[in-house]
Amino acid sequence: MATQQTRALGKLAVSPSVFALFMWMIVPLAMTIYFSFLRYNLLDPNPICSLLSPGALLDAENRCLAGITNYSYFLTDPAFFKAMGNSLKLVGWVLAISVVGGTLLALLLDQAFYGRGFVRIMMIAPFLVMPTVSALVWKNMMMNPVSGFLAYLFKLVGLQPIDWFAHAPMTAVVLMVAWQWVPFATLILLTSLQSLDEEQKEAAEMDGTPPLSYFWYIVLPHLIRPMTVVILIETIFLLNVFAEIYVTGTAGRAGNLPFLVYQYGLIANDIGGASAGGIIAVILANIVAFFLMRMIGKNLDA
Amino acid sequence: MGTISLIKARKAFGDAVIIPGADLDIKDGEFVVFVGPSGCGKSTLLRMIAGLEDLTSGAIHIDGKDMTNEAPSKRGLSMVFQSYALYPHMSVRGNISFGLKMAGLPKAEIDAKVAKAASTLNLTEYLDRKPRQLSGGQRQRVAIGRAIVRNPEGFLFDEPLSNLDAALRVNMRLEIMQMHKDLGATMIYVTHDQVEAMTMADRIVVLNRGVIEQVGSPLELYNRPDSLFVAGFIGSPKMNLIQGSEAKKFDATTIGIRPEHLAISEKAGTWTAKIRLAEHLGADTFLHVDAGPCGMMTVRAEGEYDATADAKIFLTPEPSRIHRFDKDGKAIRK
Numbered sequence: 001m002a003t004q005q006t007r008a009l010g011k012l013a014v015s016p017s018v019f020a021l022f023m024w025m026i027v028p029l030a031m032t033i034y035f036s037f038l039r040y041n042l043l044d045p046n047p048i049c050s051l052l053s054p055g056a057l058l059d060a061e062n063r064c065l066a067g068i069t070n071y072s073y074f075l076t077d078p079a080f081f082k083a084m085g086n087s088l089k090l091v092g093w094v095l096a097i098s099v100v101g102g103t104l105l106a107l108l109l110d111q112a113f114y115g116r117g118f119v120r121i122m123m124i125a126p127f128l129v130m131p132t133v134s135a136l137v138w139k140n141m142m143m144n145p146v147s148g149f150l151a152y153l154f155k156l157v158g159l160q161p162i163d164w165f166a167h168a169p170m171t172a173v174v175l176m177v178a179w180q181w182v183p184f185a186t187l188i189l190l191t192s193l194q195s196l197d198e199e200q201k202e203a204a205e206m207d208g209t210p211p212l213s214y215f216w217y218i219v220l221p222h223l224i225r226p227m228t229v230v231i232l233i234e235t236i237f238l239l240n241v242f243a244e245i246y247v248t249g250t251a252g253r254a255g256n257l258p259f260l261v262y263q264y265g266l267i268a269n270d271i272g273g274a275s276a277g278g279i280i281a282v283i284l285a286n287i288v289a290f291f292l293m294r295m296i297g298k299n300l301d302a
Numbered sequence: 303m304g305t306i307s308l309i310k311a312r313k314a315f316g317d318a319v320i321i322p323g324a325d326l327d328i329k330d331g332e333f334v335v336f337v338g339p340s341g342c343g344k345s346t347l348l349r350m351i352a353g354l355e356d357l358t359s360g361a362i363h364i365d366g367k368d369m370t371n372e373a374p375s376k377r378g379l380s381m382v383f384q385s386y387a388l389y390p391h392m393s394v395r396g397n398i399s400f401g402l403k404m405a406g407l408p409k410a411e412i413d414a415k416v417a418k419a420a421s422t423l424n425l426t427e428y429l430d431r432k433p434r435q436l437s438g439g440q441r442q443r444v445a446i447g448r449a450i451v452r453n454p455e456g457f458l459f460d461e462p463l464s465n466l467d468a469a470l471r472v473n474m475r476l477e478i479m480q481m482h483k484d485l486g487a488t489m490i491y492v493t494h495d496q497v498e499a500m501t502m503a504d505r506i507v508v509l510n511r512g513v514i515e516q517v518g519s520p521l522e523l524y525n526r527p528d529s530l531f532v533a534g535f536i537g538s539p540k541m542n543l544i545q546g547s548e549a550k551k552f553d554a555t556t557i558g559i560r561p562e563h564l565a566i567s568e569k570a571g572t573w574t575a576k577i578r579l580a581e582h583l584g585a586d587t588f589l590h591v592d593a594g595p596c597g598m599m600t601v602r603a604e605g606e607y608d609a610t611a612d613a614k615i616f617l618t619p620e621p622s623r624i625h626r627f628d629k630d631g632k633a634i635r636k
């Protein structure tokens with residue numbers, strides 16, 4: 001792309017795909033924003049207030065325009081605060097577990113041992129399982145209070161098995177989601193560990209660094225960047241956890257924001273309210289992403 | 303104090319024997335340079351001394367004590383790595399003080415030592431910078447500072463100057479020599495560079511495929527090479543090696559004569575040669591000549607030698623400077 005002309009040509013050539021991508025993103029977003037200002041409920045006996053009737057907005061009494069009612073209703077719903085709390089709890093715990101667990105596992109897998117290649121490949125497997133499937137497996141095979149593997153282990157050491165979904169739904173969801181995301185963190189941190197300069201290790205050895213100090217002063221600073229990347233990526237995905245909550249039926253106590261939006265839209269059939277909730281979730285996610293990006297930006301600068 | 307002895311030190315990686323068995327005694331305060339072609343095991347030998355590489359068999363004594371299985375930090379040696387191996391996220395101060403901190407010295411003492419090292423190495427104003435904000439030469443100095451503060455019995459350098467430009471290299475070379483004089487510590491220095499080896503060393507150790515070919519002072523190696531390998535390796539440009547009938551005349555399989563030990567004449571001499579190429583360095587001119595039965599040779603002419611291509615010249619070797627080697631490449635001494 002050296003000359004003016006080739007640059008212009010290049011722009012022209014990519015414009016259709018840029019346009020398509022833009023539309024792909026903007027149309028659903030625009031429609032959601034549009035719906036969020038409508039009094040639009042599928043169970044509404046007045047059929048005018050639906051997209052299907054183009055005259056709806058011209059209705060004399062403006063019955064279908066909801067103004068900010070949908071937003072104020074969603075934001076003042078006690079369920080909203082609970083869902084938001086659950087979202088934060090879920091993200092926070094899974095992040096903590098996957099960063100700490102991922103670091104420890106990465107350190108372990110960085111050692112030379114027999115069958116390391118195989119273990120490394122198996123390690124990533126949980127990440128590749130569909131969330132719905134993993135939730136089903138955890139629900140029926142691991143956490144079932146009667147026949148689950150965890151119940152078996154508990155009984156083996158003489159403890160009372162836990163009915164996870166009834167008594168510790170949040171913990172159960174956190175465990176399932178963490179099981180999927182620890183491998184991701186491990187993989188990224190392991191690649192980073194392997195890029196740690198060999199001569200630096202030796203310099204530390206010459207300096208007589210004991211193992212813990214070595215980890216603290218040499219390895220950890222090296223891992224800070226990949227850790228922030230893990231945190232950013234995982235946060236974005238963890239804010240959207242849905243399948244695990246849906247499949248295990250733990251929405252009552254562990255339901256998060258996406259699940260609340262689902263409840264508004266598909267259980268209460270309140271499309272307007274669900275859209276408003278969706279937009280609020282998008283805004284919140286953007287705020288989180290903004291702060292994370294700044295944090296990472298600082299880290300990448302340093 | 304800082305004596306270092308290798309006793310049949312052997313190193314093999316699996317089946318590959320890198321150092322078949324090295325014996326070497328290094329005196330206290332000596333500056334020893336390891337030279338040899340790439341891949342001959344210089345770094346490996348140095349790392350064995352440092353304790354970064356286990357010995358397959360044999361022993362290493364430092365300061366008279368058997369240190370074969372001692373941890374690197376307990377050997378009283380400091381190492382300066384080729385790539386410096388500074389800790390990138392620590393400031394210069396952090397880098398220099400890290401070893402002392404790990405040794406558990408009190409803070410005041412660490413600060414004093416760091417300040418002293420920094421002022422010797424002209425690093426005082428850079429103490430709070432990160433390594434990547436420094437130039438190559440400054441990084442090198444930080445690496446040396448890190449080695450100095452631990453006040454070791456001996457220093458190990460693995461090609462410390464190879465990443466620097468020519469002018470800086472000369473400077474750093476002088477600084478290291480000055481440092482050696484001031485500290486009086488034993489130093490082992492690995493290099494590719496002829497000039498570094500000749501100028502810095504008290505003794506040079508020439509390695510060939512992991513075997514110590516010869517140990518001696520620079521001039522000993524220059525004047526009395528024990529083998530063809532040493533003869534060809536020490537000296538720049540390389541010694542001319544002549545085989546065949548010309549060598550027979552001297553009762554040898556190969557004879558060697560350095561470019562600076564050939565007298566040039568336009569009228570008469572032992573060998574006739576045709577000039578093929580001349581390299582003008584200002585102070586000297588190196589002539590690449592075709593000397594018939596002796597093959598291609600390099601000759602040093604003093605000053606600006608006016609060489610026309612294909613001109614015929616006569617060469618006469620200084621008789622006392624002819625090196626003779628037998629068929630195994632060993633020197634034949636009279």
Ligand SMILES: Nc1ncnc2c1ncn2[C@@H]1O[C@H](COP(=O)(O)OP(=O)(O)OP(=O)(O)O)[C@@H](O)[C@H]1O
Nearest residue numbers: 315318320338339340341342343344345346347494
């Ligand atoms: N960890 C290892 N495993 C197997 N072989 C090795 C290992 N480390 C070094 N070698 C081999 O040992 C030989 C000597 O290596 P070494 O690094 O000591 O060479 P060197 O003399 O320092 O070379 P250079 O001047 O290029 O640095 C090389 O042939 C190298 O391939």
Ligand SMILES: [Mg+2]
Nearest residue numbers: 344345346460
């Ligand atoms: Mg080397």
